[in-house]
Amino acid sequence: MRAPGTSTSTGVSPDEAGNEIGAAWASGVPEAAGAGSPVAGEDLLVGHRAPAVRHLLSIADLGRDGILEIMRLSDAFAEVAERPIPKVPALRGRTVATVFMEPSTRTRLSFETAAKRLSADVMTFTASTSAAVKGESLRDTVETIDAMGIDAMVIRHHASGAPLRVTDWVGASVINAGDGTHEHPTQALLDCYTIREALTARRDGAVPADMSGLRVAIVGDIKHSRVARSNVLAFAALGADVVLVAPPTLMPASLEGWPVTATGDLDSTLGGLDVIYLLRIQSERLGEVLLPSLDEYHWRYGLTRARADALKRDALIMHPGPMIRGVEISPEVADMPASLVTRQVRNGVVVRMAVLFHLLGSGVM
Amino acid sequence: MADRERSSTRPGGRVFVARTQVMDRDEVRRALVRIAHEIVERNRGLRDVVVIGIQKGGVPLAERLVAILREIEGTAVPFGTMDVAFYRDDIGMRPVLPEEVTDLPFDLTGRTVVLFDDVLFTGRTVRAALESLAERGRASAVQLAVMIDRGHRELPIRPDFVGKNLPTRRDELVEVAEDAVTIGDLIGAGKDMGTR
16 A cells, blocks of 8 residues: 555665565565464463564465464454444553654554554654654664554555564564565455455355455556565465466566466456456656556556456455556446445454554464 | 453363363253343343343353243343453453454443353453443443352452352363363463464
8 A cells, every 4th residue: 555656666676676576475574473473371370471572574474374363353353343432442551653754644544543443552653754854764763762662663664674674673563564665464464354354245244264266366566566465475375366467567577486377468367357456556656667658557457447347247346545546447447336445444444453453462472 | 251261262282171060951051040030030020131141151151041031031132242352451461362253232221231151250351341331331230140150259240140159279170061060170281372
């Protein structure tokens, strides 16, 4: 989920960015492998034992089991969201800092809403109003915030890998809210949850075990998209068949190690899809001459009415926002019932509540 | 009720080993029937009474209670379920995860709520349930029914209706099933406090 006008320049050349993709897929972050890690804990009657700090930097930290656990936890928070008072005291007394070194409104608001609905206190740091503009280093910034006493730091940064570096500097749980062209794990989790929710409704309340049997296309600027990267990992971990669709200039240089297929031809892909996931075309990137024009992109890769009609009748249409109508999606398609865009936003709060509770409150640390 | 959480979050390496059966199927049923009559008597009927089972152990018992109330009074008492994980005061100290759904399809304002749990132990689950209830409306009264009161209270909470008072050691475990109540121990030195 990128805010408009966001620069996604990471200081790496496109080729490096391509390599980095494979590296991220292969490595993961073993230290932060929260969900599956066994815990040396003791019985509640024996007493409190300080848990290890856990982070969410990549979908690879969670793996299939971790993703499914977040899904189950999200169900409980979805029920909370329906209550007259959509708030629980679960994280009372905890402090969550949002540190956004890159413009973003919706992701930050979503995290802050999630934290407040868990009764956590929220500390907001945005680069434009902070000492960062005076030249303070990232390390000094996050160490300062950490020293105020926080339990979790939600960080967005224009450099891939910044949240991982931050874990060396702070004692709080670090949650990656988007780092460069690397990952945006909570976006992928809310997307998985939204798909699960749509399938559950279709099956009269029977929750699907995972995404096996589903064919999902991710369409757009794959190369520069952290959303694509996290979603590929998440969808594949849940057993989906993922196809990437993009013009050659917006496709990573190498897809080696990625559990996907790739094509430049959207039209021949449409008929077999269960989910079509559109990425925002970052028009600020046009300066790099990767696209002839937005009109041309819309003509070849935009989800027009005609293309929407070529989809299966029950195919789901998704977009991480902000949508640029008339580029990646035509206005009438954006408002079709098959479009899950507003559910994605609503579920964003629910899933981020689950992530915060999972890291700070579940005690399974 | 802490026992339930302990049993439901049983670490991988540990198992519950039953030692003594303290109630059999008939005794559980009779206790439920008696509690049902006590509820009717205390409230002079079932006007405005609702029954809420605390997840997970309290729910099947509360469902049976509602069925018995229907038999003896001919009244279908509204029934709901509640998971109190997010209201616990020991979050971060031990594994706390929601077990099942909260479903309260009625307004609590002006109602007499009968909370039902299987085992009353420290009282912390009931405290959490009371906090959750308070957010959903102003019940005119809240009454507590439990199948087993095993003592060791850590809060000033007292049940209104009790199936059986059962003296226990703190480290024992009480398990309430449909057809039996057993007391036993948690055996094994498992280290995994995970929930899977």
